[in-house]
Amino acid sequence: MSAPGNVPAVRRLAATDLEALAALHRRSFPHDPWNRRALAEILAMPGAGGWLALDVAGRPLGFLLVRRAADEAEVLSLGVDPERRREGIGGRLLDAGLESLAAEGTARLFLEVAVDNPEAQALYRARGFVEVGRRPAYLSGPDGPRDALVMVRRLGD
Numbered sequence: 001m002s003a004p005g006n007v008p009a010v011r012r013l014a015a016t017d018l019e020a021l022a023a024l025h026r027r028s029f030p031h032d033p034w035n036r037r038a039l040a041e042i043l044a045m046p047g048a049g050g051w052l053a054l055d056v057a058g059r060p061l062g063f064l065l066v067r068r069a070a071d072e073a074e075v076l077s078l079g080v081d082p083e084r085r086r087e088g089i090g091g092r093l094l095d096a097g098l099e100s101l102a103a104e105g106t107a108r109l110f111l112e113v114a115v116d117n118p119e120a121q122a123l124y125r126a127r128g129f130v131e132v133g134r135r136p137a138y139l140s141g142p143d144g145p146r147d148a149l150v151m152v153r154r155l156g157d
């Protein structure tokens with residue numbers, strides 16, 4: 001758990017966060033980092049947006065990127081600084097995204113998660129996501145392509 005007084009805040013991503021976002025992505029996905037330019041292109045896609053978690057000193061701790069289309073949305077990426085995991089930061093980011101997407105009228109949030117990523121799967125299951133499919137060799141990993149589980153969470157029920 002976070003120490004009292006060091007509870008991370010979560011806010012919407014801003015254009016000025018690209019450098020911090022790229023650094024966090026690199027630390028979260030060292031085998032497939034998205035650089036600043038790639039992230040700028042992703043965030044420029046219609047319906048794309050995200051959230052950033054920061055400590056009390058304003059240091060970035062984690063991020064969530066989503067894309068919304070009509071009444072559905074997908075998680076594009078989620079990552080937490082490896083030194084600050086298991087403190088509830090990923091959950092807080094997901095909660096912020098779920099709340100905001102529900103308020104905007106999104107009915108379902110989809111995501112893909114690697115079959116060999118039990119940490120993320122546990123987080124998603126704890127937030128009400130259920131498995132609805134599997135995509136072979138869909139995600140890149142340190143040892144090559146990995147199958148992904150497709151998961152979905154209904155919003156606003």
Ligand SMILES: CC(C)(COP(=O)(O)OP(=O)(O)OC[C@H]1O[C@@H](n2cnc3c(N)ncnc32)[C@H](O)[C@@H]1OP(=O)(O)O)[C@@H](O)C(=O)NCCC(=O)NCCS
Nearest residue numbers: 028078079080085086087088089090091113119120122123
């Ligand atoms: C997945 C990830 C975002 C989780 O972030 P986090 O801040 O550590 O997650 P939280 O502390 O909010 O954990 C919330 C819940 O998720 C589950 N969970 C998270 N990490 C876990 C682990 N190592 N083992 C088991 N369950 C875990 C637990 O249910 C946990 O609740 P609990 O601590 O009350 O038991 C983080 O591990 C990460 O950045 N991983 C690398 C990038 C990645 O895989 N992203 C997801 C791609 S789909």
